[in-house]
Amino acid sequence: MTRSIWKAPFSEILHKNKTNTRQNIWSRRSTILPKNIDKNYLIYNGKNFISIKISEEMVGHKFGEFAITRKKPIHKSSKKKRK
Numbered sequence: 001m002t003r004s005i006w007k008a009p010f011s012e013i014l015h016k017n018k019t020n021t022r023q024n025i026w027s028r029r030s031t032i033l034p035k036n037i038d039k040n041y042l043i044y045n046g047k048n049f050i051s052i053k054i055s056e057e058m059v060g061h062k063f064g065e066f067a068i069t070r071k072k073p074i075h076k077s078s079k080k081k082r083k
Helices: none
Strands: 022-025 040-044 047-054
Touching: none
Parallel strands: 022 040
Antiparallel strands: 040 047
16 A cells, blocks of 8 residues: 555655765665655665665665565586596
8 A cells, every 4th residue: 555645755864964975774664755866875684784876766666675685596506526
């Protein structure tokens, strides 16, 4: 279900310090606003922070959509033993 139109978009970044060039974001549910364009953010994915630069196409989406939380599986290649 989406948020009501009469409410403003939810964003916890509104009250953060604006002097930092990179801000740590723990709130993955915050909406990306137009004032966040061309800024770097560090988004917490549960283990570490992922650096993301906000572009114009990301406006309206949530920060959590761009911080991948799952590892890609690494399949070891089998090498034949040499004699």
